[in-house]
Amino acid sequence: MQKTLPGERIRRAVRDYAASEMPASRDLWPTIQRRLQEQAGPRVRLVQARPQWVSFALAATIVALLAITAFAFSPVGQYFQPLNPLSPTSTQAAAVTAAQTATGTPQPSLTAASFETAAPANLASARQLVATRYTAAGSNAARPQLTAPVIATWTAIPVPPPH
């Protein structure tokens, strides 16, 4: 059976060989430091390259958007939301006429907000429509009563003359 080399002889040979190939005078620190700076460099320059006013503009935009969103969901904001973004149609115009007939009161102007889909036959239907929309929007604000003065403050649409 073949003998193996004694451990101490291998140990000495390996250490002598390693010491001769890699002298202790070799210093890696300057290279490591440079590599770390090269890695960190692009990130630092990227942050520094953005002008200060861009940061301010971004921050202001974000704050403005947050403020608008908060206002829109507030009770006051809900009150100002349009109830009906649709443009006037002949059906809505007919509903306006029906409302005028039902109340017996001439309305100088009415918005399309009260008559979104199926034309309300009278003002009660219009009031119900407003109430439904306010409930769907989750607003607990006091609903505007669909009285003539209130309607008159809404954005007016042309009301066709009664036939």
Next chain:
Amino acid sequence: MIRAEPVALEFVGATPESEESLAIARLKRGDIGGLEVLVHRYQTQALRTAFLICGDHALAEDIVQTVYIRVYEKIGQFDERRPFAPWFLRCVVNDTLKAVQRRGRQVPLEKEDSSERIELVSGGLNLDEIMEAAERNSVLAATLSQLTPGQRAAIVLRYYLDLSDEEMSAELNCSPGTIRWRLSVARKRLRELLPTWMQPAK
């Protein structure tokens, strides 16, 4: 457990443990000066470990530099109650084995200017002794290059880093029996390959 080589500890003076703890604490605070202390303490041992396994000066330096950079990035994950050297040198050994496997070839360990390097570490020797050392190292390099990376790693862990079978099995993630078998094969291979004048007298 991997022990620190005394020659590496001479770089930093009298209280290596406390100085090492301070360096790690500085590094965890983001102070790059802490890394400098660790580099100067362990770079020689790490370079020699990597070189003995891969046999390539440039690759060994690149591996050790990369491991130090990873230490800088991952020092937050290091438990400072445990010694630094085993953790660090395990990374060096594993990265070197991976690098050698990536290359997919046996890296020749022969060098062009061995006599010059021998002179650097053998200042007090006469010419005959220098030539003998150069010849011995050249033969050993050629012999190591005939071993597999796993066998070279086993030789390095046992005879350069002085690990036990159990410590080696933890480092190389295999059983102590496998370690003993690898060492036995590597030693037999060395005996076959080394010339008789490098072997012990019968």
